[in-house]
Amino acid sequence: MAEFFLRAERLTKIYPDGTVALREVDLTVHPGEILGLLGENGAGKTTLTKILSGLLPPTSGRLLTPKGPIRFHSPKDALALGIGMVHQHFALVDTFTAVENVALGLGKLSFSELRARLKKLMEDTGLHVPLDVPVEKLAVGERQRVEILKILMREVRLLILDEPTSVLTPVETAELFKFLRNLRDRGTAVIFITHKLKEALAITDRIVVLRRGRVAGEAKTSEVSASELARLMVGAEVGLSRRALELSWEGIEREEEGTACQGEPSLVVENLRVRSDTGGLAVRGVSFAVYPGEIFGIAGVEGNGQTELVEAICGLRRPESGEIRLLGRNVTGLPPTALYRRGLAHIPEDRWKYGLILSFTVAENSILGRQRENAFQRAGFLRAWAMRAHAAKLVEKFGIQTAGISAPTKSLSGGNQQKLIAARELSKEPQVIVAAQPTRGLDIGAAQFIRDLLRQLRKEGRAVLLVSADLDEVLALSDRVAFMYEGTIVGEARPAELTPEKIGLLMGGVKVGSE
Amino acid sequence: MRRIGVGLRPLLESVLAGLIGLGVGAIIMRAWGYNPWPAYMALFKESFGSGYGLANALANATPLILTALTFAVGARAGLFIIGAEGMMYMGAMAAVAASFFRLPSGWHALFALLGAALAGMVWGLIPAVLKAYRGVHEVISTIMFNWLAHFFAFYLVANVLVDPIRAEKTISVAKTSRLPILFRGTDLSFGIAVAVGLAFLFYLLLWHTVAGYEIRAAGANPHAARYGGVSPRRTVLLVFILGGMAAGLAGAVETMGRPPTYAVYSGLTNIAGFGFDGIGVAMIGRIHPLGIIPAAIFYGGLQAGARLMQMEAKVPFEMVRAVQGAIVLALALPELARLFRVFVRRARFQEKKT
Ligand SMILES: Nc1ncnc2c1ncn2[C@@H]1O[C@H](COP(=O)(O)OP(=O)(O)OP(=O)(O)O)[C@@H](O)[C@H]1O
Ligand SMILES: [Mg+2]
Numbered sequence: 077m078a079e080f081f082l083r084a085e086r087l088t089k090i091y092p093d094g095t096v097a098l099r100e101v102d103l104t105v106h107p108g109e110i111l112g113l114l115g116e117n118g119a120g121k122t123t124l125t126k127i128l129s130g131l132l133p134p135t136s137g138r139l140l141t142p143k144g145p146i147r148f149h150s151p152k153d154a155l156a157l158g159i160g161m162v163h164q165h166f167a168l169v170d171t172f173t174a175v176e177n178v179a180l181g182l183g184k185l186s187f188s189e190l191r192a193r194l195k196k197l198m199e200d201t202g203l204h205v206p207l208d209v210p211v212e213k214l215a216v217g218e219r220q221r222v223e224i225l226k227i228l229m230r231e232v233r234l235l236i237l238d239e240p241t242s243v244l245t246p247v248e249t250a251e252l253f254k255f256l257r258n259l260r261d262r263g264t265a266v267i268f269i270t271h272k273l274k275e276a277l278a279i280t281d282r283i284v285v286l287r288r289g290r291v292a293g294e295a296k297t298s299e300v301s302a303s304e305l306a307r308l309m310v311g312a313e314v315g316l317s318r319r320a321l322e323l324s325w326e327g328i329e330r331e332e333e334g335t336a337c338q339g340e341p342s343l344v345v346e347n348l349r350v351r352s353d354t355g356g357l358a359v360r361g362v363s364f365a366v367y368p369g370e371i372f373g374i375a376g377v378e379g380n381g382q383t384e385l386v387e388a389i390c391g392l393r394r395p396e397s398g399e400i401r402l403l404g405r406n407v408t409g410l411p412p413t414a415l416y417r418r419g420l421a422h423i424p425e426d427r428w429k430y431g432l433i434l435s436f437t438v439a440e441n442s443i444l445g446r447q448r449e450n451a452f453q454r455a456g457f458l459r460a461w462a463m464r465a466h467a468a469k470l471v472e473k474f475g476i477q478t479a480g481i482s483a484p485t486k487s488l489s490g491g492n493q494q495k496l497i498a499a500r501e502l503s504k505e506p507q508v509i510v511a512a513q514p515t516r517g518l519d520i521g522a523a524q525f526i527r528d529l530l531r532q533l534r535k536e537g538r539a540v541l542l543v544s545a546d547l548d549e550v551l552a553l554s555d556r557v558a559f560m561y562e563g564t565i566v567g568e569a570r571p572a573e574l575t576p577e578k579i580g581l582l583m584g585g586v587k588v589g590s591e
Numbered sequence: 592m593r594r595i596g597v598g599l600r601p602l603l604e605s606v607l608a609g610l611i612g613l614g615v616g617a618i619i620m621r622a623w624g625y626n627p628w629p630a631y632m633a634l635f636k637e638s639f640g641s642g643y644g645l646a647n648a649l650a651n652a653t654p655l656i657l658t659a660l661t662f663a664v665g666a667r668a669g670l671f672i673i674g675a676e677g678m679m680y681m682g683a684m685a686a687v688a689a690s691f692f693r694l695p696s697g698w699h700a701l702f703a704l705l706g707a708a709l710a711g712m713v714w715g716l717i718p719a720v721l722k723a724y725r726g727v728h729e730v731i732s733t734i735m736f737n738w739l740a741h742f743f744a745f746y747l748v749a750n751v752l753v754d755p756i757r758a759e760k761t762i763s764v765a766k767t768s769r770l771p772i773l774f775r776g777t778d779l780s781f782g783i784a785v786a787v788g789l790a791f792l793f794y795l796l797l798w799h800t801v802a803g804y805e806i807r808a809a810g811a812n813p814h815a816a817r818y819g820g821v822s823p824r825r826t827v828l829l830v831f832i833l834g835g836m837a838a839g840l841a842g843a844v845e846t847m848g849r850p851p852t853y854a855v856y857s858g859l860t861n862i863a864g865f866g867f868d869g870i871g872v873a874m875i876g877r878i879h880p881l882g883i884i885p886a887a888i889f890y891g892g893l894q895a896g897a898r899l900m901q902m903e904a905k906v907p908f909e910m911v912r913a914v915q916g917a918i919v920l921a922l923a924l925p926e927l928a929r930l931f932r933v934f935v936r937r938a939r940f941q942e943k944k945t
Contacts, residue, residue, distance in 0.1 A: 092600075392818060413820030424818070433812045440804065445819040453801045460799065 079142065081107045081234055081265045082128065082159070087137035089123050089289075093487060095479045097123040099289045100137065105234060110256060110266040112280030112297065114273075116309055116519040117491025118477035119286040121269050122164055125236045128267070129161035130154030158233030162223045162240055164269075164490045164517070165428060170212035174205050174222045178229055190229075197225055200258075202251025213353040216426055216513075217243040217378040217545060224252075234265040239490070241275055242516050245377050245545055247583075253279045271491075271519050273302045285309055310521060340404060341365035342508045342539035343389070343420075348398035350384045357396070358384035360563035366508070371530060371540040373554030373571075377583060378545045381563040383425060386512045386543055390422040391415045392430065403507060416445060421506035423498050423514045425543075431497040434486040438478050441485050442467035442500050470499040475522065490517050498526055502533070509533060512543045527553060547579070561585035601877045604925050612921030616914035623910065630904035630914075637899035638892030646777035651891030653779075653848070654679070654862075656786040656883055657841035658869025660793050661834035663878040665729075666930055667797060668830045669810035674718060674733030675838040676866025677740030678711040682842025683855055683862050684744055685710035687752050690765035699767040704785070704843050711839020712832050714740060719831030723824040737866070741859070748857050763853040770848035780848030786887075789837060793880040796833070806830060841865055874923035874930070886922075893918065 082105045089098040097120045105111060105128075113121050126132040128139070130148030138145050141157070148154045151161070168177050179190055191207065198204050203221040211219055220243045227235065235256075241249045256266055256279060270276050276283055277297060285292045285308040293308040343366040352358035358381040366372040374382060387393035389400055391412040400408045402418050412422070424430040432441050443452050443463050452463050467481040474495045478488055485493060494517050502509070511530065515523035530540050530553060544550045550557055551571045558568040559582035567582045574582075617627035638648045658675040665672035689703035718736055721727035752761040770780040797803035808816035809826045817823060845862050846855060855862055868890065876886030897911045906914075 411820070412818050416820070429812075429814045430818045431815065433808055433815050435811045436808070444808070444815065447801050447804050448820065456800050456802060458799055458801060458804060 079107065081105045081141070083140040084124075084128065085138050085140060087124065087127060087134045087139075089120070089127065089132065090135045091479075091487065093479050093483060095487070097289055098127075098134075101286070101289070101291055103128075103284060103291070105265045105267065107233070107265050108260055108263045109282060110260050110268055110280045112276040112283040113267055113269045113286065114271075114276055114283060114305060114309055115286035115292075117495070117517075117522055118288075118489040119309075120289045121286055122238055122489060124286070125161060125238055125267060125269065128154070128234075129159050129236055131161070155230065158231060159236070160227040160230055160232040160234070161236040162220075162227050162238060164238040168211045168219060168222060168226075171210050173210055174207045174214075174225070177211060177222060178226045182229060193229065194225065197228055201225070201228065201255040203248065203255075209354055215379045215383050217245070217248075220244065221248075232264060234267065235259065236267045236269075238269045239271065239517055240268075241270055241272065243378070243513075243545065246547060247377070249275070271517070271523070273305055273520070276305070277302060287311055306520065309519070339368055341367050341401075342403055343541060344399075344401040345385075345389065346399045346401070348385070348388060348400065349396040350381070350388045350393060351396050352381075352384050358563055359388065359395075361398070362560075362563070362565055364558055364565065364568070366539040366541050368507075368539050369534055369537045370555040371534050371542055371553050373550035373557040374541070374543045374560055375547055375550045375557050375583070376560035380560045382512075382543050382560055385560070386422075386425065386510055389541070390420065390424075390510055413445060413448075416504060416506075419507035421501040421504045421509050423501050423509070423511045425512035425516075427494055427497055432485050432493060434484070436485055437482050438471065438476070438485055438488070438496060439464050439467035439481040441496060442470055442481075444500065446504065466503070470496070470503060474499040474525070491519055491522060494518055495522055495526075498529075502529060506538065508539045508541070510541045510543070513545060514542070515544075515546070515549060547583075551579075559583060601882075601925075605875070605877070605922060608921045608925060609918065612918035615917040615921060619913055619917060620906065620910065625904070625906050625910065630900050630906050633903040634893070634896035634900045636896075638896040642774075643777060644892075644895060646774050646779040647895045648888055648892035649783050650778035650780065650849075651894050652884075652887035653782045653786045653891075654841040654845045654865040655869055655872045655887040655890055656790055657837045657844065658866045659873035659876060659883045659887060660790060660837040660869075660880060661841075661866075662870045662873040663876070663880060663883060664793060664797070664806070664833050664837070665830050666873065666878045667810050668806045668826050669813065670722075670827065670830060671730050671930075672733055672831070672834055673730055673870070674715065674736050674866070675834065675841070675869050676864075677733070677737035678714045678835045678838035679842040679845075679862065679866045680740040680744040680859065681710040681714040682707035682839030683846050684747050684752065684842070685839065686768075686843035686846045687761050687764060687855060688747075690762060690768055693765075694767060696767040699765060700770060700847060703764070703768045703847055704840060707839045707843035708836040709839065711837070711842065712835035715831040715835025715838070716828070719828050722831075723827040729827075744855075744859055745857075748855055748859065752855070754854065758857075760852060760854045760856045764847050768847060769853055770844065772848075772850065778848075778850060780844065782844030782848035785840060785844060787884060789840065790880045790884055793833070793837070797880065802829060838866060838869075841869070871919050871923050874926040875919065877926050878930070890919065 084101060084103040087098050087101045090096050101124060115121050123132065127134050130151045130153050169180065175187065175191055175194060178194060194207065203224055205214065205218050205221045211222055220240065224240060240252065244252065260266060268280055280297045283297055283300060283305065284294045285305060287309060346363050348359055348362045349357060350359035362385060364372065376382060384393060388395045391410055394409055399406060402415065402420055405418065407415055407418060428434065433444065443466060446452055452459055464481055470476065471478060471481060476495045476499065477492050485496065488496065498514055515526050518526065534540055542550060542553055554571060556568060557571055558565045562585060566585055566587050620627040620630060638644045658679060661675040661678065662672055685706040686703045689706045694702055714736065718729055718732035721732050722729050748761050754760050754762045770782050773779045773781065797807060805816065805821040806826055808819060809821050809823060813823065842862065845865065846853060872887045872890050873883060875890065876882035893915050900906055900911050901908055
């Protein structure tokens with residue numbers, strides 16, 4: 077392949093706080109090729125692609141086009157060259173609708189024209205979003221889709237997708253892949269970042285693996301196996317790579333050990349009705365119970381009321397009617413901290429909104445919600461030492477990569493931010509855990525770690541409510557799974573009883589009796 | 592540096608911004624045919640060139656530190672409190688009114704200070720309650736309350752607290768209630784210790800207490816803060832109470848520690864403006880309690896130097912103001928830009944809740 081589209085030479089990125097995110101990385105992007113970028117959390121994937129799309133300047137090294145070296149001063153420069161990036165975190169204007177967000181920066185088009193083109197693009201890509209609702213009212217997955225559509229509305233010659241599938245359903249992912257292949261066949265270059273090896277193997281032509289800021293290896297997708305990739309990603313650490321290897325082949329391992337439905341239920345939801353931000357009923361009479369020592373999964377296409385259901389259970393949204401009982405007590409309508417004091421922990425789906433205060437340090441975030449506990453304050457004064465010790469413990473136990481516990485949380489990589497939230501919530505020693513997309517954005521090792529932890533909690537007799545768009549994960553972890561469709565639960569079953577056909581029907585809202 | 596809540600970067604930014612401001616000021620003077628160099632020499636010679644000048648710069652800084660704290664503690668919680676001006680008037684009124692009582696020296700001053708802090712606090716509590724329970728926007732309400740305070744104080748000065756002999760001013764603060772002057776012949780009083788002490792207390796509060804943690808959390812991300820058990824209501828009330836106290840004390844130090852009259856003139860001419868200037872000072876100081884101290888001294892120095900700049904460099908008063916404006920604006924701009932973003936985000940959050 078003589079002709080390339082963009083080449084990076086010896087890129088090094090050192091952040092102002094001294095973190096070396098990239099060390100002399102070389103990367104070549106060819107037109108008509110889907111390039112997979114793999115690596116553990118904090119390996120430098122986002123940093124690298126931010127440099128390629130003009131968002132960050134490299135500390136040293138340069139970018140080349142066939143016409144010679146080039147310097148980007150802003151994303152606009154990169155866009156002018158046809159380089160567009162869909163970010164891991166959203167860069168949308170919250171109060172604007174999808175159409176308005178897309179219109180931003182597109183210029184001349186009239187709204188009706190824009191809408192028509194957007195509709196066509198939604199057909200082509202299979203990515204559907206409500207067009208006229210402010211994006212802040214959309215589910216995380218829907219917002220991701222708006223991001224992708226926004227970039228695709230432009231004529232891109234290099235499309236960079238930073239973990240686009242972590243919030244998409246399998247069906248949506250398949251549609252997106254079809255579209256990406258199409259795009260590639262028309263000569264567009266694609267860089268695709270993911271933590272899912274299966275996806276990388278399915279969609280990419282070539283794969284580059286980053287490890288701790290260096291290129292650890294590169295291969296043609298047709299000539300590489302998942303186990304080799306896993307080994308490249310984690311390096312020589314045998315234990316982990318063996319684990320990752322197993323996972324890459326067999327998916328998430330399944331363990332049957334739940335003692336479902338024994339004793340008094342820890343969490344009971346009865347006839348719950350919850351309105352969404354737009355005013356419609358998002359949850360229409362949902363009832364279920366989670367028992368100690370079991371993981372109860374809620375599956376279903378995102379946007380069918382799961383978000384509102386979780387928010388209601390966790391005190392972030394007032395239910396319209398119905399009842400929520402936690403450890404035998406009616407807790408409907410109580411605020412989050414009151415629930416936490418009664419034994420509930422919550423790993424929120426939207427980590428930038430509810431999970432973290434990005435300008436706070438890692439240490440400060442590690443106690444958010446517990447700042448009034450005696451462990452962390454005395455007579456109103458923060459016990460800085462205790463807070464720091466707590467943070468250091470979490471960082472150590474969860475393998476959170478950070479420049480230090482005094483580093484601002486916004487300097488952590490996406491996956492490491494997620495780990496910090498999970499670490500904080502699980503450190504509360506809860507009786508009931510509500511985990512919404514707990515492994516979203518985590519690398520294989522970290523995801524496995526969190527899953528093991530959830531299993532551990534189950535073993536200890538705690539109750540886990542798992543809400544995840546990752547069907548494999550729900551099915552592998554849960555003792556019982558309920559499927560949500562348009563605000564109601566259309567079926568509940570033990571994963572072992574489910575066949576792929578049955579799952580397909582349930583996801584689509586067809587009630588299937590589980591006799 | 593990290594320890595005290597800000598890095599080195601803001602400091603460098605401020606120095607750079609200051610230089611840019613001086614540059615712009617110089618260009619303005621040049622354009623109108625004045626020589627900037629002797630003008631700047633005069634400006635800084637007066638304020639920072641002698642012990643006497645420095646003492647006056649510090650005296651000017653005293654109320655500014657306090658009103659800047661009001662704005663800063665609000666801004667940290669994501670609130671735009673414009674009301675220091677009105678709270679300060681109420682503090683000044685209380686400080687003067689305290690002289691109707693007879694108490695031993697020292698105790699009397701303490702009593703007056705407490706009274707002023709309380710008056711500012713009570714005045715601040717009204718917009719706070721309106722905000723917390725009725726969602727009335729603090730910018731609107733505090734501006735309105737500035738006017739209410741203005742006319743109320745106006746009335747008190749002319750009718751209730753009026754000096755029976757000299758009707759253009761209030762009675763002078765009783766000798767027992769005056770703040771001691773630190774250097775003979777200057778205006779620098781013990782008030783500077785009150786102001787600097789309070790700045791340190793505010794710093795401790797914001798970065799080392801649970802309440803401060805919650806205030807900062809609410810300002811940085813109201814959603815996550817609420818999720819983390821921070822009550823928006825409690826935060827609003829607390830911030831206004833703290834801010835009202837600081838601004839009330841500003842009114843007190845300006846009356847109890849300002850020779851020669853130790854009084855408020857009718858029309859409030861000798862106390863007006865400190866509340867608004869405090870906003871600028873807070874921004875120059877990066878809304879950090881400790882950053883506010885040097886910012887206020889610098890600002891106070893600019894004021895003190897204005898006279899000499901007029902006299903020695905023959906720059907007209909309006910030009911002096913314009914040049915000072917350029918410097919202050921340049922210094923405040925980085926923080927202003929940041930605050931504006933926070934403010935917009937906050938407004939959206941409010942909108943959404945209703
Ligand atoms: N603004 C920043 N300041 C300082 N360090 C940063 C900053 N952003 C990222 N880093 C650090 O750079 C390294 C690489 O981060 P990056 O976001 O590129 O990782 P990533 O491969 O995208 O990880 P993930 O899979 O978790 O998204 C990490 O160690 C991270 O802590
Ligand atoms: Mg990333």
